[in-house]
Amino acid sequence: MNELYAWAAIAVITLAATTGDVLLAHSMRRVGDVGELWKTRGFFNVIARILTTPTFFLGVAAMGVAFYSLLFGLSWGNLSLVVPASASLTFIANAVAARIFLHERVGRRRWLAALLVGAGVILMAI
Amino acid sequence: MSVSPLTFRKYLVLAGVTVFSTLGDSLLARGMKQLGGVSLHNISGLLFAILNPWVGIGILLLLAFFASYTSALSWADLTYVLPATSLGYVLVALVARIGFHEEISPSRWLGIACIAAGVGIVAAGPSLTPARHPDRNDALSQEAKP
Numbered sequence: 001m002n003e004l005y006a007w008a009a010i011a012v013i014t015l016a017a018t019t020g021d022v023l024l025a026h027s028m029r030r031v032g033d034v035g036e037l038w039k040t041r042g043f044f045n046v047i048a049r050i051l052t053t054p055t056f057f058l059g060v061a062a063m064g065v066a067f068y069s070l071l072f073g074l075s076w077g078n079l080s081l082v083v084p085a086s087a088s089l090t091f092i093a094n095a096v097a098a099r100i101f102l103h104e105r106v107g108r109r110r111w112l113a114a115l116l117v118g119a120g121v122i123l124m125a126i
Numbered sequence: 127m128s129v130s131p132l133t134f135r136k137y138l139v140l141a142g143v144t145v146f147s148t149l150g151d152s153l154l155a156r157g158m159k160q161l162g163g164v165s166l167h168n169i170s171g172l173l174f175a176i177l178n179p180w181v182g183i184g185i186l187l188l189l190a191f192f193a194s195y196t197s198a199l200s201w202a203d204l205t206y207v208l209p210a211t212s213l214g215y216v217l218v219a220l221v222a223r224i225g226f227h228e229e230i231s232p233s234r235w236l237g238i239a240c241i242a243a244g245v246g247i248v249a250a251g252p253s254l255t256p257a258r259h260p261d262r263n264d265a266l267s268q269e270a271k272p
Contacts, residue, residue, distance in 0.1 A: 021204055028199040035135065035201065050196075063192075071175060074158040083151070091208060098204045105255035110205045113244040117212045120240030124215050126233045 002076050009073030013086040016066035018093040022101050023059030029102070030055075084125035088118035132253055136201065139194050140210045146191035148214025153184030202253040209245040216241050 031037070031049045038046050050056055073082035095114040099106040106114075132140075157180030175181050198207045216238050222228040230238075 021208070024196060025199045025204040025207075028196050031200055033201040034197050035139075067188075071154070071158060074155055075161065083155070087212070091212070094208055095205055102204060104203045104205050106205055107251075107255075109247055109251050113209055113248040114205070116240045116244030116247070117209050120237040120242075120244060121212060121215060123237030123240060124219065124234050125237075126231075 006073055006076050006082055009069050009076075010082055010086045010089065012069040013066050013073065013082075014089040014093055016062050016069060017086070017090045018097050020059045020062030020066055021090075021094055022097045023055050023062060025098070025102055027053045027056040027059055080125050084121045088121040091118045091121070132202075136198070139198050140207070142194035143191060143198055143207065143210050144213045144217065146187050146194060147211050148217055150184045150187035150191055151214070152218070153180050153187065157181035157184060203255055206248055206251075206253045209241075209248045212241050213245055 027050070028034070030053055031046075034046050034050075037049065070082070070086070073086070076082070091114050095106050095111060098104040104110075157178045158175065160180065161175055161178055176185060195207065195211075198210075219230055219234060219238055223230050
């Protein structure tokens with residue numbers, strides 16, 4: 001039963017984390033380079049720009065779901081399963097999602113990296 | 127569209143992404159271990175979890191991670207920033223090996239090599255790929271639009 005809970009948590013974490021990452025990346029792309037904006041327009045302008053981007057809050061909400069699912073999953077003690085499994089699945093899912101939704105050019109270089117990092121995270125947990 | 131090379135400040139932000147996420151996750155894991163299992167019947171236990179000091183400090187560190195992460199996403203691709211978050215696993219293993227003289231199994235060394243190679247491959251490429259979509263322009267040039 002615990003194992004079932006753990007894998008359910010992993011699935012929810014991966015889905016929510018990927019949704020959150022894509023929404024946040026989309027929002028921050030719309031906001032623009034915050035370092036540059038901070039220098040030219042000031043700190044409060046940056047904050048105002050972020051707070052007036054609706055998708056930012058959706059992203060934060062999705063991250064919140066991922067975060068609480070992680071707490072839930074971790075509380076079962078399968079730290080060596082939940083964290084690496086959800087992390088490596090999120091790397092792969094994000095590469096796919098970034099290509100589809102953010103139109104990032106995920107070339108061979110970044111596919112290879114996503115697979116390497118995903119495999120590496122699992123290897124470190126064994 | 128030319129992509130400006132990353133400045134020292136931007137590498138610092140990426141380092142913040144790595145360090146804060148690793149420290150935050152570790153403290154959180156430690157706190158949740160202390161609290162023990164949270165069941166579906168006792169879901170309110172999760173809400174009070176932040177009262178545990180380890181969980182509390184872990185959340186503060188994760189907020190710092192969030193600030194550096196969103197900042198990095200404002201000038202780099204998601205697929206560029208994400209691998210940086212995994213470098214933390216490598217850092218923890220190296221600190222354990224060098225600082226605490228813990229043994230690292232061959233499979234963990236292989237994992238370290240995979241992660242380091244993945245991060246290196248991405249970092250050697252561009253931080254921002256050219257836009258294929260009008261949405262991808264930066265905000266400064268987007269201001270003219272309603």
